[in-house]
Amino acid sequence: MTDLILRNTRLGGSLAGNGVDTVDIAIADGKIAEIAPAISSNAPSEDVGGRLVVAGFVDTHIHLDKSCILDRCRADGTLQEAIAEVAAAKRAFTEDDVYARGRRTLEKAIVQGTTRMRTHVEVDPRIGLRSFEAIRRLKKDYEWAIDLEICVFPQEGLLNDPGTEELLIRACERGADLIGGCPYTDSKPHGQIARIFEIARRFDIDIDFHLDFDIDASWMDLEEVCRQTKAHGYGGRVAIGHVTKLSALPPARLEETARRLADAGVAVTVLPATDLFLMGRAHDHNVPRGVAPAHKLLAHGVTCSLATNNVLNPFTPFGDCSLVRMANLYANAAQAGQPKQLSACLDMVTTLPAKLMNLKDYGIAVGNPADLVVLDNRDPAMAVAELSQPLFGLKRGRRSFSRSAPLLHPPG
Ligand SMILES: [Zn+2]
Numbered sequence: 001m002t003d004l005i006l007r008n009t010r011l012g013g014s015l016a017g018n019g020v021d022t023v024d025i026a027i028a029d030g031k032i033a034e035i036a037p038a039i040s041s042n043a044p045s046e047d048v049g050g051r052l053v054v055a056g057f058v059d060t061h062i063h064l065d066k067s068c069i070l071d072r073c074r075a076d077g078t079l080q081e082a083i084a085e086v087a088a089a090k091r092a093f094t095e096d097d098v099y100a101r102g103r104r105t106l107e108k109a110i111v112q113g114t115t116r117m118r119t120h121v122e123v124d125p126r127i128g129l130r131s132f133e134a135i136r137r138l139k140k141d142y143e144w145a146i147d148l149e150i151c152v153f154p155q156e157g158l159l160n161d162p163g164t165e166e167l168l169i170r171a172c173e174r175g176a177d178l179i180g181g182c183p184y185t186d187s188k189p190h191g192q193i194a195r196i197f198e199i200a201r202r203f204d205i206d207i208d209f210h211l212d213f214d215i216d217a218s219w220m221d222l223e224e225v226c227r228q229t230k231a232h233g234y235g236g237r238v239a240i241g242h243v244t245k246l247s248a249l250p251p252a253r254l255e256e257t258a259r260r261l262a263d264a265g266v267a268v269t270v271l272p273a274t275d276l277f278l279m280g281r282a283h284d285h286n287v288p289r290g291v292a293p294a295h296k297l298l299a300h301g302v303t304c305s306l307a308t309n310n311v312l313n314p315f316t317p318f319g320d321c322s323l324v325r326m327a328n329l330y331a332n333a334a335q336a337g338q339p340k341q342l343s344a345c346l347d348m349v350t351t352l353p354a355k356l357m358n359l360k361d362y363g364i365a366v367g368n369p370a371d372l373v374v375l376d377n378r379d380p381a382m383a384v385a386e387l388s389q390p391l392f393g394l395k396r397g398r399r400s401f402s403r404s405a406p407l408l409h410p411p412g
Contacts, residue, residue, distance in 0.1 A: 002026045002033060002043035003397060006372060009053040011035075011364055012346060012380040022050050027370040030396035035366060048391075052375045052383055054346075055363050056115025056393060057323040058353035061208070061241050061269045061307035064102035064119045064138065065131035066090070067319075068312045075317040079213060079278050082314035083185065087156055090127050098134035105311050106138055109321035110145045111401045113373040113390035118149040118208065118357055120180055123171050124156055125163040132171050145400040149357065151208050153180030158195055160187035168199060178206040183221050184213055190224050197228050200237075206358065208269075211240040215279055215290050217248035222257065226264035235265025239356050241307070243268055244275050246292035254293065258300035267356040268302055270294045270348075271309035272330040274316045291333045295344050298352075305353035306330045306345065323349035324375075327384045342381035370397035376405060 006025040026034040026041065066086050073085040102119075109117060121135050132152060139148040152171040154164045158181070168179060181196040183189035193209070200207045212220050222243065229238045246268075249257060261268065270292045279290025294304040306326050311319030327345040331337065336345065354362035361368050377388035392402040 002028050002041050005039055005041055005043055005045035006053065006374075007045050007047045008050050009048050009374070010050050010378055012052060012054065012343070025053070025364065025370075025372065027394070027397045030370055030398070032364065032366050032368050032370050035364065048374050050378055051391070052377050052380060052388075053364065054113075054350050054373050054375060055354075055368070056371045056373045056395075057113050057349050058116040058305070058357065058359070058362070059109060059114050059307050059321075059323060059349075060118045060239065060305045060353040060356050061271060061309055062105070062109070062117060062119050062321075063121075063310050063313075063315075064105050064135055065093070065098050065121050066313050067105040067310065068101040070312050070317055073314045075314040077278065078281050079315075082278065083155065085314040087126070090122065093127060093130060095130045095134045098131045099137055102135060102138050105321060106142055106146065106148075108311075109308075110142070111403060112320065112322040112324070113375070113393050114146060114321065114323060115371040115373065115393065115395055116147045116149075116354065116357065116359060116362065118151055118178075120151045120153055120208070122155045123152045123164065123167045124154055124161055125167065129167060129171060129174070132174070132176070136175065144398070145395050149177040150175070151178045151180045152176040153182060153208075153210070154192075155182050155185065157182070157186040158192045165195065165199075172199065172203045172205065176205070178208060179203075180208045180210065182210040184210070189221055193221065193224055193228055197232050197234070200234070201232060206237040206239075207234065208239045208241065211243055212245040213242040215244055215248045215288055217245050217253070220245050220257075222266075223260070226260050226266055229264045229266050236358070238265070239267040239269055241269040241309075242271055242275060243292045244279050244290045246297075247279075247288070247290050254296065255300065258297045258302055261297065262301035267304065268292065268294060268297055269305045269307050269353075269356070270330060271307055272326060272333055273318055274309040276329075276333055277316050277318070289333050291330065293334055294330065294348060295334060295336045295341050298344055298348075303352055303356050304348055305356050306348045307353070324383065324387055324389070328387050331384055339381040342384040345384045346380045370394055
């Protein structure tokens with residue numbers, strides 16, 4: 001029994017360029033039942049007028065727990081200051097407070113068309129598991145609209161912060177989906193990387209590090225992460241976020257590093273809003289962009305995503321949770337304006353982050369959940385160039401949000 005047919009949809013990616021122009025998508029029991037031109041059926045249908053349909057945006061890196069705290073913190077600019085400001089504010093976080101702020105941010109992401117998300121949650125002896133428990137509640141309460149994956153991590157260090165490891169392990173026992181790290185705040189960065197791999201292997205979970213978050217290219221933790229990934233047979237299960245040092249590499253070293261990442265199976269998440277806001281603060285003119293060139297890494301086989309990171313806090317005092325906006329911001333900062341590059345930017349907020357997160361059931365294909373988001377454009381590259389808004393979305397076949405298209409009111 002077909003429940004709904006989305007008619008006249010245009011798909012980016014695999015079907016594009018195969019002589020297929022627009023197709024209908026039939027939905028039954030929350031899943032995609034058929035994809036074909038002009039499906040004949042009496043089931044209810046909705047014509048989307050040849051607009052682009054994606055399987056929803058995928059945000060691989062966002063901090064719901066510390067979003068929306070600008071009223072409690074200064075946002076003056078350096079990474080060290082942002083960490084210190086949030087560390088101070090965090091002590092007063094209650095579970096309900098984290099839930100309320102996280103909900104506000106999560107609802108913004110849902111109406112921007114995000115259907116899958118990995119959120120990073122801080123765990124240490126000051127915050128305990130309060131944020132983790134709040135985000136666990138959010139995950140359950142909003143599963144009708146978004147699949148939320150929880151990555152617990154030690155923002156203020158691990159080996160230098162007694163009690164943190166025990167809490168991370170307790171969170172993993174209580175259902176954290178994966179573990180992260182932040183070696184640059186640790187007294188022993190490589191020691192932290194080793195411990196995180198040990199915990200990940202114990203629970204058989206993936207890893208997502210905050211890494212190499214400055215623009216000094218004279219050293220990188222990336223090499224150690226690649227080495228450990230290979231040593232533990234963890235290729236395809238490790239991601240690293242920021243990696244702004246990559247923006248400071250000349251072409252030959254960038255190529256060599258890209259090949260190393262691809263060979264080890266380590267994926268990269270670029271966080272343009274935060275990276276542009278925090279990097280290069282030592283410069284008072286000719287400020288470097290400090291954004292890792294993700295579109296160049298793709299050419300060497302590195303899996304890359306563009307993600308939100310922080311929203312309305314000292315790390316990033318901006319944010320509407322729109323991944324179309326993030327793709328556009330990246331393309332602009334990275335000077336990636338050709339149609340192929342723009343289209344790759346859309347891939348980096350849809351299919352590629354799904355690959356980074358090892359999502360097995362993402363994508364517009366028969367049998368997958370009917371997660372479908374209609375964008376107000378017909379072309380993937382132009383959707384990024386024009387910041388095309390999502391008009392509505394379905395999660396497992398059920399409408400989860402709608403936005404109205406703007407209307408002009410000419411006189412007369
Ligand atoms: Zn982050």
